[in-house]
Amino acid sequence: MAGFVPSQQSHTISGEQKDIDLIQTTDENHGEIFPNLPTGKGWMSEHLVQYQGFWLSPKGLNNLMWIQHHFKPRPSDIFLASFPKTGTTWLKALVFATVNRTRYGFSDHPLLTANPHDCFPFLDAYLHENDPSFLELDASPTPRLLSTHLPYALLPDSMIVNRSSRFVYIYRDPKDVLVSKWNFLSKLRPKELPPFSLEEAFELFCQGISHYGPYWDQVLGYWKASSEFPENILFLKYEDLKEQPLAVVKRLGEFLGYPFSLEEENKGVVEDIVKLCSFENLSNLEVNRKSVHKFSRDSLVDNRHFFRKGIVGDWKNCLTDEMIKRLNQITSDKLFGPGLLFDN
Ligand code: PAP
Numbered sequence: 139m140a141g142f143v144p145s146q147q148s149h150t151i152s153g154e155q156k157d158i159d160l161i162q163t164t165d166e167n168h169g170e171i172f173p174n175l176p177t178g179k180g181w182m183s184e185h186l187v188q189y190q191g192f193w194l195s196p197k198g199l200n201n202l203m204w205i206q207h208h209f210k211p212r213p214s215d216i217f218l219a220s221f222p223k224t225g226t227t228w229l230k231a232l233v234f235a236t237v238n239r240t241r242y243g244f245s246d247h248p249l250l251t252a253n254p255h256d257c258f259p260f261l262d263a264y265l266h267e268n269d270p271s272f273l274e275l276d277a278s279p280t281p282r283l284l285s286t287h288l289p290y291a292l293l294p295d296s297m298i299v300n301r302s303s304r305f306v307y308i309y310r311d312p313k314d315v316l317v318s319k320w321n322f323l324s325k326l327r328p329k330e331l332p333p334f335s336l337e338e339a340f341e342l343f344c345q346g347i348s349h350y351g352p353y354w355d356q357v358l359g360y361w362k363a364s365s366e367f368p369e370n371i372l373f374l375k376y377e378d379l380k381e382q383p384l385a386v387v388k389r390l391g392e393f394l395g396y397p398f399s400l401e402e403e404n405k406g407v408v409e410d411i412v413k414l415c416s417f418e419n420l421s422n423l424e425v426n427r428k429s430v431h432k433f434s435r436d437s438l439v440d441n442r443h444f445f446r447k448g449i450v451g452d453w454k455n456c457l458t459d460e461m462i463k464r465l466n467q468i469t470s471d472k473l474f475g476p477g478l479l480f481d482n
Contacts, residue, residue: 175199178347181323181334186347192289193351201262205286206294209261210276213302216394218258218285221356222349223318224310225376226285227444230258231415233306234283236391239402244410250423253441254415255431258283287350290359298363301370304394307360310376312353313453313465316343318446325443340461344468354472361478377450383412417448 176188186193194202218233220226231254235247242248248257261284275282290298297303320339327334339348346352364371372393379386387408391398398408413419420426426441453462 178345179338179342181319181339181342181348182327182331184331186349190292191355192292193347193349195349198262198287198349202288202292205261205288209294209296211297211303212280212282214281215303216281216283217261217297217303217305218283219290219305219307219360220285220287221309221315221351221353222287223315223322225308225374225379226287227254227420228376228379228415228417228448229306229308229374230254230283230285231420232387232390232411233394234258235411235414236387237281237283237394237396239396239407239411244414247414249414249420251425253426253429253431253444254420255441255444258285260284261286289350289356290363301367303370305360305364305371306374306390306393307364307371308374308376308379309357309360311450311453312343312469313457313462314376314450315353316340316465317453317456319343319348321446322443326439336456340457340465344464354468357473357478361473380450384408387411417445421445421448 177185178188178193180186180195183195183197186195187199188194189199189202216233216237218226218229220229231249234254234257235249238248286293316339317336320334320336323339324334342348343351343353346355350356360371361373364373372390374386374390388398388403391408402408421442426445429441430438431441431444432438457465
């Protein structure tokens with residue numbers, strides 16, 4: 139089976155927060171490893187660090203080092219890359235359902251009892267060679283489904299040089315990304331830190347200071363790579379997925395090497411996948427209302443936080459005219475490529 143449903147299931151909170159010393163020790167030491175990195179204000183942690191032009195949490199930097207040194211990609215790997223809050227959860231569900239569609243019926247599908255992040259884990263969830271989950275990653279069947287928020291420029295050569303793995307990248311109107319991210323992180327922000335206003339988040343986002351940002355630089359990195367290597371990188375837009383889910387899922391199947399046959403199309407398999415992965419369906423499932431996802435040994439998130447509104451244009455309800463103007467200006471200055479702009 140592609141993906142990791144059995145052992146990455148959602149968890150209840152009790153008893154999970156243990157054994158985090160190794161990760162945290164390295165976090166605390168990041169300043170010694172990279173003593174001269176610029177720092178910026180964090181959204182969820184005290185600060186972010188700037189590494190090769192991109193902003194990461196200290197832990198994100200630690201994870202990157204792990205990926206650089208230990209991760210061994212396989213030619214058959216399928217990667218989902220995204221900036222946070224651009225549609226990762228949704229696309230994980232769609233890819234998982236597409237790739238595994240001959241294995242499961244739609245009435246007892248794993249996505250009905252497991253959060254998409256449980257089926258399609260983040261690469262840096264497997265942090266240590268001595269950790270059993272690392273062995274699980276190594277032993278897992280082909281194709282492995284793995285996701286990352288890392289910018290293209292920071293991916294290790296081993297992931298991109300031979301150009302045999304496939305990447306699916308999703309991006310979204312930065313105004314909705316900002317609103318979604320601020321809402322999400324406000325819920326997860328440690329109580330010890332002072333409140334974090336939307337105005338403050340907006341200012342940092344515009345300056346590029348947000349996890350895996352600047353947002354626009356990340357989008358451009360994958361866009362350029364997908365223009366250069368279209369067989370390896372599929373570049374998708376959240377808004378297109380909302381508008382034409384059937385067409386996008388068919389394209390996804392083809393790109394991933396799992397094209398839908400005419401018979402499947404006639405039987406309505408594409409529609410079934412779209413329905414299974416819809417916001418309405420996933421957000422109402424018990425697993426996504428009541429369970430918790432364990433991203434790593436010390437990071438737990440209520441599944442319900444991955445499903446907020448799931449619409450295009452919520453920014454109209456949240457941002458001032460001035461904010462909208464400034465974000466649109468940055469977007470039109472930076473995302474100059476054809477098809478990269480947004481209706482607004
Ligand atoms: P992540 O980076 O934490 O994984 P991600 O899944 O990329 O988050 O983005 C979450 C957004 O996708 C939320 O948007 P909102 O805050 O504007 O509502 C979430 O509601 C939305 N989302 C989640 N699942 C779906 C879905 N099935 N269809 C459409 N949108 C969805």
